[in-house]
Amino acid sequence: MKALGTPEVRELSYAEAIREALDIALDRDDRVFLMGEDIGVYGGAFQVTGDLVEKHGPDRVMDTPISELGGAGVAVGAAMTGMKPIFEFQFADFAALAMEQIANQAAKARFMLGGSVSVPVVMRFPAGSGTGAAAQHSQSIEAWLGHVPGLKVVQPSVPEDAKGLVLAALEDSDPVMIFEHKILYKMKGHVPAGYYTTPIGKAAVRRTGANLTIVATSVMVWRAIEAAETLAAEGIDAEVVDLRSIRPMDRETVLESVRKTGRLICVYEGVKTLGVGAEVSAMVAESDAFDFLDAPIVRLGGADSPIPYNPQLEKAVVPQVSDILVAARDLTGGRI
Amino acid sequence: MPETNIPYVIRAYRPSALKEALMKMYLIRKFEEGAEESYMRGLIHGTMHLSIGQEASAVGSCMALTDEDKITSTHRGHGHCIAKGADLGRMFAEFFGKETGYCRGRGGSMHIADPSKGNLGANGIVGGGFPIAVGAALSAKKLGTGAVTICFFGDGAGNEGAFHESLNIAAIWKLPVVFVCENNGYGMSTSTERSTAVKRIADRATSYSMPGAIVDGNDFNAVTEAVDASVAWARAREGPSLVEARTYRLRGHSKSDRNRYRTREEITQWMERDPIPRFADLLIAHKVITRKAVRDLEDAAAKTIAEAIEFASASPDPRVEEATKYVYAERVPA
Ligand SMILES: Cc1ncc(C[n+]2csc(CCOP(=O)(O)OP(=O)(O)O)c2C)c(N)n1
Ligand SMILES: [Mg+2]
Numbered sequence A: 001m002k003a004l005g006t007p008e009v010r011e012l013s014y015a016e017a018i019r020e021a022l023d024i025a026l027d028r029d030d031r032v033f034l035m036g037e038d039i040g041v042y043g044g045a046f047q048v049t050g051d052l053v054e055k056h057g058p059d060r061v062m063d064t065p066i067s068e069l070g071g072a073g074v075a076v077g078a079a080m081t082g083m084k085p086i087f088e089f090q091f092a093d094f095a096a097l098a099m100e101q102i103a104n105q106a107a108k109a110r111f112m113l114g115g116s117v118s119v120p121v122v123m124r125f126p127a128g129s130g131t132g133a134a135a136q137h138s139q140s141i142e143a144w145l146g147h148v149p150g151l152k153v154v155q156p157s158v159p160e161d162a163k164g165l166v167l168a169a170l171e172d173s174d175p176v177m178i179f180e181h182k183i184l185y186k187m188k189g190h191v192p193a194g195y196y197t198t199p200i201g202k203a204a205v206r207r208t209g210a211n212l213t214i215v216a217t218s219v220m221v222w223r224a225i226e227a228a229e230t231l232a233a234e235g236i237d238a239e240v241v242d243l244r245s246i247r248p249m250d251r252e253t254v255l256e257s258v259r260k261t262g263r264l265i266c267v268y269e270g271v272k273t274l275g276v277g278a279e280v281s282a283m284v285a286e287s288d289a290f291d292f293l294d295a296p297i298v299r300l301g302g303a304d305s306p307i308p309y310n311p312q313l314e315k316a317v318v319p320q321v322s323d324i325l326v327a328a329r330d331l332t333g334g335r336i
Numbered sequence B: 001m002p003e004t005n006i007p008y009v010i011r012a013y014r015p016s017a018l019k020e021a022l023m024k025m026y027l028i029r030k031f032e033e034g035a036e037e038s039y040m041r042g043l044i045h046g047t048m049h050l051s052i053g054q055e056a057s058a059v060g061s062c063m064a065l066t067d068e069d070k071i072t073s074t075h076r077g078h079g080h081c082i083a084k085g086a087d088l089g090r091m092f093a094e095f096f097g098k099e100t101g102y103c104r105g106r107g108g109s110m111h112i113a114d115p116s117k118g119n120l121g122a123n124g125i126v127g128g129g130f131p132i133a134v135g136a137a138l139s140a141k142k143l144g145t146g147a148v149t150i151c152f153f154g155d156g157a158g159n160e161g162a163f164h165e166s167l168n169i170a171a172i173w174k175l176p177v178v179f180v181c182e183n184n185g186y187g188m189s190t191s192t193e194r195s196t197a198v199k200r201i202a203d204r205a206t207s208y209s210m211p212g213a214i215v216d217g218n219d220f221n222a223v224t225e226a227v228d229a230s231v232a233w234a235r236a237r238e239g240p241s242l243v244e245a246r247t248y249r250l251r252g253h254s255k256s257d258r259n260r261y262r263t264r265e266e267i268t269q270w271m272e273r274d275p276i277p278r279f280a281d282l283l284i285a286h287k288v289i290t291r292k293a294v295r296d297l298e299d300a301a302a303k304t305i306a307e308a309i310e311f312a313s314a315s316p317d318p319r320v321e322e323a324t325k326y327v328y329a330e331r332v333p334a
Helices: A014-028 A052-056 A068-080 A092-106 A142-146 A159-171 A219-233 A251-261 A276-285 A288-292 A311-316 A321-332 B008-012 B015-040 B055-061 B078-083 B088-095 B129-143 B161-172 B201-207 B220-235 B264-271 B275-285 B291-314
Strands: A011-013 A032-036 A061-063 A084-088 A122-127 A152-154 A176-181 A188-190 A204-207 A212-216 A238-242 A245-247 A264-271 A298-302 B070-072 B149-154 B177-183 B212-216 B241-246
Touching: A011 A014, A011 A159, A014 A032, A014 A052, A014 A084, A014 A159, A014 A188, A032 A068, A052 A061, A068 A084, A068 A092, A084 A159, A092 A122, A092 A142, A122 A159, A142 A152, A142 A176, A142 A245, A142 A264, A142 A276, A152 A159, A159 A176, A159 A188, A204 A219, A212 A219, A212 A251, A212 A321, A219 A238, A219 A264, A219 A321, A238 A251, A251 A276, A251 A288, A264 A276, A264 A321, A276 A288, A276 A298, A298 A321, B008 B015, B008 B220, B015 B055, B015 B078, B015 B088, B015 B275, B015 B291, B055 B078, B055 B149, B055 B177, B055 B220, B055 B241, B055 B275, B070 B129, B078 B088, B088 B291, B129 B149, B129 B161, B129 B177, B161 B177, B161 B201, B177 B201, B177 B220, B201 B212, B201 B241, B212 B220, B220 B241, B220 B275, B275 B291
Parallel strands: A032 A061, A032 A084, A084 A122, A122 A176, A152 A176, A212 A238, A212 A264, A264 A298, B070 B149, B149 B177, B177 B241, B212 B241
Antiparallel strands: A011 A188, A152 A245, A204 A238
16 A cells, blocks of 8 residues: 555554554553453454454453453552553443442552552543443443543544554553543544554644634544534534543643634533533633633533433434534524 | 152143243244344344343243242343243334333333333343342342342353342342352353353352352253242242353354354254253153144244234334433433
8 A cells, every 4th residue: 555655644443543552552562461351352342452362362462251340450450560451341331330440549549649659551441322222331421530530531533543542541650541432433534553642631623613613522523523514614614622631631722712713612422411511611611711702602412311222312312413503503693 | 759750840830831931932032033133124223132042041030930029130131021021012112212112212122121020120231130139139028028039140240249249248138039140151252261260150159158059051940940949948038049050142142243252063062952942842741732732832922023023113212302201200400
């Protein structure tokens, strides 16, 4: 594929991009190893680890029993004592079983021990709705973990960042939680070859615009971009900010955009109430950017409901492109 | 005992009950096949976990239960549901996400429940049923209902912390609960040898001072005899016990399984130990039923399933405006 003298441009799926990051990490550092349920010969429930076990062997791609508290906790202990484990939850929802080790141990160890230990653990969470998997296999729980000081929480929306954030997480000396949206796994995009990192805590402007800022996370970035294309045809020029990291959150990029556009919609799949959008809105409301607002801030989040099984209901409880369009038209009053 | 040559179930149950049990096993098999086919035809959204090959443990375990007795089930729960008397039309309707389904289309395959028959539900969380079963047994004890709870679980689920905490609580409070392990040799792709330190899950019962037994889970007679004894033990206020039924799932774990962790030979060997013909042969040998009547039962089961699918297909979807109904007893404004 690669022609002489031209930079390599490759398309990988989001899942392949993560696999490539894991592969590079396993090659680069003997301390890195993977743990999770059915990540070996099965290749992971979403085929993210794929055939890594064939290359790196079962001592570095370790199938755990169905023991989330034990598995995640063992990763925490190994991270405290010199290893660099990457723990895969089969579904983000199962983090509920491991919350003790995540929130009480991993997040707090450095602080409680007065800075004398680090917990450089990485955890990966296949999250989100849209697969007909119902209430216990579809949640977007990033805000649960985002509420715990000591953790870092990221949500890549494109394959390039999925790879770069895994590698950045491994360089970080604190616990990093990576939320991967299940319906993004097959999505393809440009992914640079080789080693690189995507900074944690830095948002990305995916589309520039003058009339309206849409701050989005994960799969909602794609819905926001799609909405922005439609809005452009109506004369509404929307800027799309991909938050990428919800803790730490990139305050400056968001405020900068709002100062420019004067309007803000936050769109995220997690439950709207007490969620990521509340934080983004408050961040703006508490800052000088508030003075630049020409209209109230709008949050579009998941309904206050578990995810239903029926496909129409499942769609109805999380923001869709049409919801963003309605909100954007409403906010701009059709006139800019 | 003088009658030891006569199998337990023939001694303990009337022919009508045994024929009904065989019918339920056929219904489970045809239900799963119907579900598989509906999935192929795009009528089912999401995934599902089929229990083909595990019919004897589901039906055998429920033989001594009444509608007052409870069960908690698993992600592989269609068989348990049918064994506990669920309506097949409403089960299919739930699969199809319809308002007439057991969960009004909100739950799907992994959440089918029928509290009116004592079925507290399948569960999307492996091991989610353990403490709930123990809680149901605690209620029965406090309320003095005499009801027993059966907690179905897989070999893989026994490695969740909830298993250990729940068995200990059930034991110290002497609660009327029977833990039935359907050991099919694998939790998804991970064999019990790789996942579990003990060779026999029943050995774990000893750690919690309760009786534990192992049976051939594809032998209806063996399952029923062991679980009936456990149910009687619980009813006699002797406390919890554990039965490990050794079985096999003939299909993949779920719709995404490529069966890379087991051999075709292994699957074929287990096909030869299919629990349904084994039970049918036992009933024929003891003149409970004729071969012709067995065929009629199987045909009747297929017909019931076809009708159930028809009912489900013709049923209405839930109303989108009611998507968030049932989150609370009353709708609470956000
Ligand atoms: C807490 C939790 N962890 C993991 C899963 C994913 N999962 C669903 S079923 C299953 C295997 C369960 O094995 P077992 O208990 O032996 O039951 P079987 O599937 O063999 O019937 C796994 C890992 C889950 N649903 N819940
Ligand atoms: Mg199993």
